[in-house]
Amino acid sequence: MTDYGHDLLFGSFITPSNAAPERVVALAQVSEAAGLDLVTFQDHPYQPAFLDTWTLLSYVAARTERVHLAGNVLNLPLRQPAVLARAAASLDLLSGGRVELGLGAGGFWDPIVAMGGERLTPGQSVTALGEAIDVIRGIWDEDGVGRLVVDGRHHRVAGAKRGPAPAHDIAIWVGGLKPRMLELIGEKADGWLPSLAYLEGLAQLDESNALIDDAAGGAGRDPRQVRRLLNVGGRFTPEPGGGLLVGPPRQWAEQLATLALGHGVSGFIAVGDDPEHLTVFGEEVAPATRELVAAERGR
Template sequence: MTDYGHDLLFGSFITPTHAAPERVVGLAQVSERAGLDLATFQDHPYQPSFLDTWTLLSWVAARTERIRLAPNVANLPLRPPAVLARAVASLDLLSGGRVELGLGSGAFWDGIEAMGGTRLTPGQGVDALSEGIDVIRALWDTTDRSRVDVRGRHWSAVGAKRGPAPAHPVGIWVGAYKPRMLRLTGAKADGWLPSLSYLSGPADLDAGNARIDDAAHAAGRAPAAVRRLLNVGGRLDARRGDALLSGPPEQWVEQLAALALDHGTSAFIVSGDDPTLLAVVGQEIAPAVREVVAAERARRGTAPVDPTTAGE
């Protein structure tokens, strides 16, 4: 059993379709009213049926007050890390510290190349993401008075002035599935953000956690420095179902608590664009899961962990 002890987060994964922009924004507002912690949006700049994700995040930040916002995940091949770093920090400052950064190495390379991006092999994509994280962190580090000097094969920032620093320690959450990406997540990231639909089940979470933990140890970090997040889909039903997250709220509570206590997941981001589902998750399911997890942690004697300081 694995429980990294992080506080639990619940969020929404909203499709940024341009055909109904006010509905997209409205789902973020529904998420906030329901008490969810996060509203997130996929980032596919080559997809003409979608709103530009960074423009959308900025607009939603202005139309909400409390909820935290993130791309899920930002497409690094089409968002140069030096520019992305300043965009993230700027929106974090403007929103009062409500931005996190989901980050990916890229997919759908035909679309990326058609938009002017460079096609990379999977290995090159991992290397580029590693360099991109270095560039972003260097630009955010205003405690260092020297100019940035990050030299990479894919991304560099040499002689750039640092800043602005975000309003809070922005988490870099990596979408990872393959061994090299998982090792990069353990070595450098603040969070692991896969989608349950791309995994075969909890066993894949355990295998991914083990790779991340090993890489964190090798990098001199505590495994708890890496928050474990999960994009999940599901449906509410009056009757219990055999599938994960397919049944009444009490079944969701049992299964999400098990994912937290036994498989290390501490943030659940719900897809589906269903305002009723988001409301039930925020108002009924999330409080009940927190109660179950808190009671079991108390029984086990597990102290809560702050992932921003876990590696210190």
Template sequence: MTDYGHDLRFGSFITPANAAPQQVVDLTRTAEAAGLDLATFQDHPYQSRYLDTWTLLSYAAARTERITLSGNVINLPLRPPAVLARAAASLDLLSGGRFELGLGAGGFWDAIEAMGGRRLSPGEAVDALEEAIAVIRGIWDAGNREPLRIEGRYYRVDGAKRGPAPAHPIGIHLGAYKPRMLRLIGRKADGWLPSLAYLPSVQALADGNAVIDEAAVAAGRDPRAIRRQLNVGGQFRSGTGGEQLLSGPPQEWSEQLAGLALEFGVGDFIFASDDPEAIATFGQEVAPAVRELVAAERAR
């Protein structure tokens, strides 16, 4: 049982479909009205059926007031990290500190290459991501007057001016499943963002946490400084879902999510749905109940 003691956050994972662009923004506003903390969007720049995620994030930030926005996750191979760092800091400044940076190493290499990106092996993609994190943090370090120089194999900056600094310390959260990426999270990142549907079992959360924690300790970091996020999906039903996760009434969802928080350390639950009623139920019924259950157990 691993509870990192994080304040719980709840979010939405909205499909950025360009067939009904205003509907995507309306769902973001629905998530905010339902009291959710996060609105996130997948980023596949090679997918012609999707809005460009960065443009959507910027537009959604202007149409909302409180909710934090993030890519889930931003496609690094098609977004140069120095430019991405300035874009992230700019959006954070414009939104009043409401941006978080979810990053992915890339995976659909045929599509990435078709868009002009460079094909990398899985190991190379992890190395490139680690270099990119150094570039991004270096750009954000606006108080450092020394020009940024990083001689990476994949990303090189030679005398770049730093800044702007974001409005708040932007968290870098990595979508990851395999040990090498998990170790990178332990060393360098602020959060782990897998999808429950892509994990072989719930036990994989504990296994991943162990790899991250070991790497964090070896790097001199406190594992509790790393948030554990989780994309979840399911359906609200009147009858119990039995042993199936997230397939019953809101109270059953709340009990199951509270268990994931207390047993596996999940601090952020991000609900994948484009149904406004389901998003409202998640924010107005499930999230408060999970917080109550976890607070009561922690108080013991």
């Protein structure tokens, strides 16, 4: 049983379709109205059917007031990390501290290369992501000594000016499932952001948490510094008993509470573009889950 003790976060994972851009923005506003903490969008810059995710995040920041925003996850091979760092800090300042940074190492290499990116092996992509985190944090550290120098294999800055610092400590959440990526998350990231649909059962969740914890300890970090988030799909049904996240809102709450208390997950991001689903998730599932977790933690 693992509970890292974080406050719970609830969010939405909205498709950034350009066929109806105002509907995408409206779903973000529905998420905020329902009380969700976070709105996220996938990032595939090579996909012409999608809006550019960073442009969308900036626009949605101006059309919302409270909710935090993140890519889920940003395509690092096509987003230069020093520029991304300044973009994130700028949007955080403009939005009043509402930006988090989800990063991905890439995976669809043919379209990435077609857009001008470098083809990397899985091992190289992990190395590149680690270097990018160093660059991003170095740019944000405007009080750091001297100009920033990172001499990586894939990402280099040679005397870059630092700053601006973001309005708050932007969390860096990393998506990935392979052991080397999990080790990197334990060593350097603020959070792990996988999708439930890609996990081979909850046992993989526990095994992955253990790898992250071991790597964090090896790097001199407390494993509790790494938040565990999860993209979750499912559907609401009138009757219980349909399996994991298939049932009424109360069943969802009980199952999410189990994921929090027994498997260390503290961020739940609902996948889907149905406004009613997001409303039920925010107004019914989220408060019920918080109540169950708080009661158990208080025992």
